[in-house]
């Protein structure tokens with residue numbers, strides 16, 4: 231099985247269990263089989279479309295070297311925070327969004343309050359070397375290593391080993407936190423779908439902030455950064471270790487995410 235998808239073995243078993251334990255008829259079983267086929271087909275179709283576009287992008291870059299002239303913004307108030315607007319084209323970003331939705335969140339309702347008695351699946355994980363740039367996550371990692379200045383030189387050429395895929399529907403967010411210290415310096419994130427504001431605050435207690443989201447007090451001024459479709463951000467140094475980041479559910483009484491946002495963050499495990 232493609233281990234980048236979140237269709238885990240429990241889910242497969244559940245599909246088959248339901249038909250064997252409940253006196254299911256052949257018709258029920260055929261329906262479940264066809265649901266499963268449909269699910270797998272839609273994931274592989276979305277992936278094929280994306281991989282084709284990635285290949286075309288590679289060919290384009292070989293001739294235009296545009297990746298090397300990609301512009302980055304350094305957010306002065308947060309040392310080590312860099313944003314690269316439109317790191318991925320709108321077309322490619324759309325294909326990423328469709329593939330991520332199909333592969334990881336196929337059964338997750340757009341309404342966070344509807345869960346069909348199941349735990350809401352809003353996160354997927356990938357472990358393994360992301361060194362194949364023809365694969366969807368490998369290509370994102372390749373971009374992070376290729377844009378000059380995105381990360382300090384010593385962190386630039388690396389193989390990322392962990393990806394987290396987060397889903398946010400309207401009114402959802404993630405508490406202010408610092409990523410676990412077991413991950414190395416240099417964390418990159420891609421934003422797909424709806425625009426959202428990322429909030430960054432200087433952390434009082436780094437150890438605590440890396441364990442307990444939302445239970446920390448910021449030291450002072452917070453910095454908000456808008457992230458849209460295809461944008462890439464990177465944290466190193468202070469931005470990684472001394473500032474928290476989070477996506478508040480609401481800002482000025484309004485939903486921060488309106489619609490659906492999916493992010494992919496890439497990390498490398500620390501070697502200590």
Ligand SMILES: O=C(O)CCC(=O)C(=O)O
Nearest residue numbers: 394396404409419493495
């Ligand atoms: O959604 C994002 O861009 C950030 C996700 C995040 O903070 C995390 O996975 O730790």
